[in-house]
Amino acid sequence: MRECPRCERCFEDDAVLCPDDQSKTKITLPGTTLLNGRYRLGKRLGRGAMGQVYLARDENLITRRVAVKTIRPDVLSDEDLQEGEAIARFEREARTAASIQHPNVIDVTDFGKSEEGVFFLVMEYVEGESLYQLLRREGTVTVQRALGLLRQISAGVEAAHDEGILHRDLKP
Known part of the structure; x- marks a missing residue:
């Protein structure tokens, strides 16, 4: 997947230039803008210590916009943890986060690993x-x-x- 550094929109790998502003796009994630065959990544919303967050559309529920957080690979391969331990911790924390039901907490609705090896969390998108x-x-x-x-x-x-x-x- 490629991304425009100016407008932060996501594109397939064959889009070398952003059609909106003609900026040269950069490869940011392995694979396409369709993550795990379900979540269509549209635009990067932010970047943090764990990875990046994208505004996406759930292709199963066409009108539902979601936030998808991709986890940086090095976060899951911490030197202090075996790879299996880090992945198990990610899954455990995702399930625990999904169990929180509170009006002041974003809902976690899905998580997983794409065919290209990208770990991700899918969350409710709240505009604001x-x-x-x-x-x-x-x-x-x-x-x-x-x-x-x-x-x-x-x-x-x-x-x-x-x-x-x-x-x-x-x-x-």
Whole structure:
């Protein structure tokens, strides 16, 4: 799969130039934009310590947009873990995350490994802005608003802790 560095749209491997802005595309993932025969990757939403997150469409439920997080291969081949242990931990954490049912926590709906060896998590897609984007747009927030946001964040983290999950990469 290739990606435009400017607009972050995803393309098949034969698209050397982005049709929108003529930027040269880069190979970012092995395989096509159709991950695991089901999730059509459309645009990169973000990048983090574990991997990248894409806006995608669930081809089985054509109108459903989802967020697909691809896991960097080196994350699952940590020197301290045998490959099998890292994969088992990934699967265990995905199942545990999927068990959390809370209005302040994104639902995990699927996970797996593609034929090309890409590990992924499929999550509910919630349109909106991050706390960082909110603060850039507004500059500051009132104490009341900050407390309201912290209550929601804390409730979600508490739900994760109740399931035995220690969140190491919180992005409100």
